[in-house]
Amino acid sequence: MSPISLDLGVIGNAAAAALVDRAGSIVWMCAPRMDGDPVFCRLLGGEDGTTAGETGDWSIRIERMASSRQSYVRNTAILETVLEDEDGNGLRITDFAPRFKAAGRMFRPLTLIRIIEPLKGAPRVSVLMRPRWNYGAHAPETTRGSNHIRFILGEQVLRLTTNAPVEFVQRGTPFLVDRPYAFVFGPDERLAAHPLDTAHSLLRETRDYWIDWVRSLHLPADWQDVVIRSAITLKLCSHEETGGIVAALTTSIPEYGATGRTWDYRFCWLRDSFFTVKALNALGATRTMEDYLGYVSNIAAASPQGYLQPLFGIGLERRIDEEIAGSLDGYRGLGPVRRGNAAYSQVQNDGYGSVILSVIQYFFDERLPGMGEESLxxxxxxxxEQAFARWDVPDAGLWEFRTRNSVHTHSSLMCWAACDRLARIAAKLGLADRVDFWRGRADTIRDGILARAWNEEQKAFVSTFEGSDLDASLLLIPEIGLLPADDPRFLSTLAAIEKHLRFGHHLYRYRAPDDFGEPETAFTACTFWLIDALARVGRADDARAIFEDVLAHRNHLGLLSEGIHVDTGELWGNYPQTYSMVGLINAAMRLSRRWEDML
Incomplete structure (x- = not known):
């Protein structure tokens, strides 16, 4: 069994998602949604990856394994793992979730497909299929047929259909791989064709879909492979049926070690979704924005006064009560494992700006089949209205402090952005009275921020009104548009942040102790904000050096989690983190050479 780490591949189809380790074991998958019960949960099974006497994974183990290598099929979400044994026998595992257009709509079932085929010699493998339910607490009841096994996982039933000997799969008996075998895991439904024919047909369709999707992206001249992999990963974090976008596919990967900072990120944060939509829009992948518009429109319709909580379930759920799942020991035994997130009940006033910034392109992008109108x-x-009422009201802030509230500069900045963009939209629609109305409100907020968030002693904007601490979100001031990057007040703020929060090529989000003490990892999204700020002020060489260092800290498949430990360079935090993958796209777009300079 391979050791637990974040050297994981992601497969999915914007409905189902799973994480695959270097040895080809699926160690994480939730059903029936990305925020559901983890039917494969070895990722959180403790230091040795065991949970309640079982491993909670789906492993394909080659006997006497000597080596493994792993890569994506170019420009797709199809993962290949090649395993070799000590005698040179080898096999390939191809993992994917079907996704393609059929009958005028997207086919994206809650289904994983695995194909194993010999590459050299006749390797022997054990296929170990051991799902769990109720967060690792229970093994399923099983029934079997001539070519399938049914797993009764609480209230849901999933089926594995295969052309491999079902007896060997059910008992974990080693067998020779002298021909291709397919494994189709999903709803309790019979296949209409042979499992291998079904798998190969779905593989071809899925490969063609992703290649066409990537072909449509507007890529920078440099780092195209980085951008492509990041864009695909962001797409896999969307729940296309409802339009919601999860912040990450996992729960409870610690921010670092035994800090207790273990949070469930499998929900839709309004601010995270804004950054994801913005990055995909920059690449021309506007469909996610269109789906997200439907999601937030449903949220707004259920909030007649305009109040927004900071996060929602991907099915628009408003209550996301936080509980401890005691049946799982946690990543490397570093619990607690949490299901749900109590931050949904917090006041975080940046969400109003996040939503409006997410959909403003809808009013200006002529490529879209249906543009925003006055009704929207x-x-x-x-x-x-909520943004204007709350711009100077204390909240928990974007870092979601659990025991204290303040008037956070970033929240006020986003409230300003909400009013500012409404004025711009009104101008586009020719609504002169609303332009004046929203411009006046935006100016009031702007004047308040400039007066109350500036600390003369620090010579910098600070985290809270009349405060003295710094945090990395202040780097977003020029991106959001409150001040240009060459404004002396921003340049001075950048210098202060570098002095107090930058450590080498890493940036902490803040250094003041919070509810759990001082942070121990650099927040990767903040490092990307620093890269953007440096590039904006003309320090492109500095920005590029930091970017190359971050690229070196990605895992073997080019993916990032939430944070990087400054001393060890190890990835920590929930995975894959949309914030971080967005940062890769934004940095590559900003730092790339122009196409004209390449030709």
Whole structure:
């Protein structure tokens, strides 16, 4: 059994998602949604990856394994793992979740497909299929047929259909791989064709879909492979049926060690979704924005006064109560494992700006088949009213402090952005009275931020009004548009942040102790904000050096988690983190040479 780490591949189809380790074991998958019960949960099974006497994974183990290598099929979400034994026998595992257009709509079932085929000699493998339910607490009841096994996992039933000997799979008996075998795991439904024929047909369709999707992206001249992999990963973190976007596919990967900072990120944060939508829009992948517009429109319709909580379930759930799942020991035994996130009940006032910034392109992008009209603008105005009412009201802030509230500069900045963008939208729609109305409100907030967030002693904007501490979100001031990057006040703020929060090529989000003490890992999204700020002020060489260092800290498949430990360079935090993958795209787009300079 391979050791637990974040050297994991991601497969998915914007409905199902799973994580695969270097040895070809699926160690994490939730069903029936990305925020559901982890039917494969070895990732959180403790230091040795065991849970309640079982491993909670789906392993394909080659006997006497000598080596493994892993890569994605170029420009797809199809993962290949090649295993060799000590005698040179080898096999390939191809993992994917079907996704393609059929009958005029997207086919994206809650299904994983695995194909194993010999490459050299006749390797022997054991296929160990051991799902769990109720967060690792229970093994399923099973029934079997001539070519399938049914797993009764609480209230859901999943089926594995295969052309491999079912007896060997059910008992974990080693067998020779002298021909291709397919494994189709998903709903309790019979296949209409032979499992191998089904798997190969779905593989071809899925490969063609992803290649076409990537072909449509507007890529920078440099680091195209980085951008492509990041964009695909962001797409896999969307729940296309509802339009929601999860912050990460996992729960409870610690921010670092035994800190107790273990949070469930399998929900839709309004601010995280804004950054994801913005990055995909920059690449021309606007469909996610269109789906997300439907998601937030449903949220707004259920919030007639415009109040927004900071996060929602991917099915629009408003209650996401936080509980400890005691049946799982946690990543490397570093619990607790949490299901749900109590931050949903916090006041975080940046969400109003996040939503409006997410959909503003809808009013200006002529490529879209249906552009934003006055009716959509009117639905957004209550969010602006809330932003204006709350811009100087204490909240938990984007870092979600659990024991204290303040008037956070970033929240006020996003409230300003909400009013500012409503004024711009009104101008586009020719609504002169609403332009004046929202411009006046934006100016009021702007004046307040400039007066109350500036600390003369620090010569910098600070985290809270009339405060003295710094945090990395202040680097977003020029990106959001409150001040240009060459404004002396921003340049001074950048210098202060580098002095107090930058350590080599890493940036902490803040250094002041919080509810759990001082942070021990650099927050990777903040490092990307630093890269953007440096590039904006003309320090492109510095920005590029930091970017190359971050690229070196990605795992073997080019993916990032939430944070990087400054001393060890190890990845920590929930995975894959949309914030971090967005940062890769934004940095590559900003630092790349122009196409004209390449040709």
């Amino acid at each position: 603008f009117r639905r957004l105005e209550p969010l602006g």
